[in-house]
Amino acid sequence: MTTPLRRARTALLWLILGLLAALALAIVVVPRVLGWVPLTILTGSMEPTIPTGSQVVVAPVEGDEDAQSLQIGDVVTFMPYPDDQTLVTHRIVSRSVGTDGSVSFTTQGDANGAADPWELTATQLRGEVRYHVPYAGYVATMLDGNQKSTGIVVVAVVLFGYAAIQLVTAARDARRPKRRTAPDEEPTADPTEQDEHPVTDRAEEEVHP
Numbered sequence: 001m002t003t004p005l006r007r008a009r010t011a012l013l014w015l016i017l018g019l020l021a022a023l024a025l026a027i028v029v030v031p032r033v034l035g036w037v038p039l040t041i042l043t044g045s046m047e048p049t050i051p052t053g054s055q056v057v058v059a060p061v062e063g064d065e066d067a068q069s070l071q072i073g074d075v076v077t078f079m080p081y082p083d084d085q086t087l088v089t090h091r092i093v094s095r096s097v098g099t100d101g102s103v104s105f106t107t108q109g110d111a112n113g114a115a116d117p118w119e120l121t122a123t124q125l126r127g128e129v130r131y132h133v134p135y136a137g138y139v140a141t142m143l144d145g146n147q148k149s150t151g152i153v154v155v156a157v158v159l160f161g162y163a164a165i166q167l168v169t170a171a172r173d174a175r176r177p178k179r180r181t182a183p184d185e186e187p188t189a190d191p192t193e194q195d196e197h198p199v200t201d202r203a204e205e206e207v208h209p
Helices: 003-034 063-068 136-142 145-175 199-207
Strands: 037-040 055-060 075-078 088-097 103-108 125-133
Touching: 003 037, 003 055, 003 125, 003 136, 037 136, 055 075, 063 103, 075 103
Parallel strands: none
Antiparallel strands: 037 055, 055 125, 075 088, 075 125, 088 103
């Protein structure tokens, strides 16, 4: 395999492995380390900001103190109805503070033409969206927790293994002796080559380089 093709193949493999590693970090490692919650978006109410099938990573909102920090424009996940465990992820479009200091919010999906019919209190809020990974929710719904953890280990092993192979190959190529042409060495003429120039032309070339 020629050097350009080998380099292109190596770059492509690194790109694929890098994307897999970044995906694993975004949807599994970072949420687990920081205590955030990954959730899959099943509807298009937040498109185009958050496409259907995306996975949002949500930082928990607990109590009035956390709710006080939320502002208009933040995207939050909440439970609209106390007797329904269904979660909704929409953007805060208005905020009000009661006489007792409690805060409430009105939300709306980016793709919706009107605000939601409910007013949210701190007890209904479940978290604030920190980031989302487009379409990663489709992958997440196909894998359970053990499969996700196994996938991280596999990706890490492949990355480190491939890096080790590249280092060994580079070290071997560096130690391989290379043939160099001496400065005063002239290329050997091909005995079968015909001289296409007459003697007079050769003499003229020697006089007038």
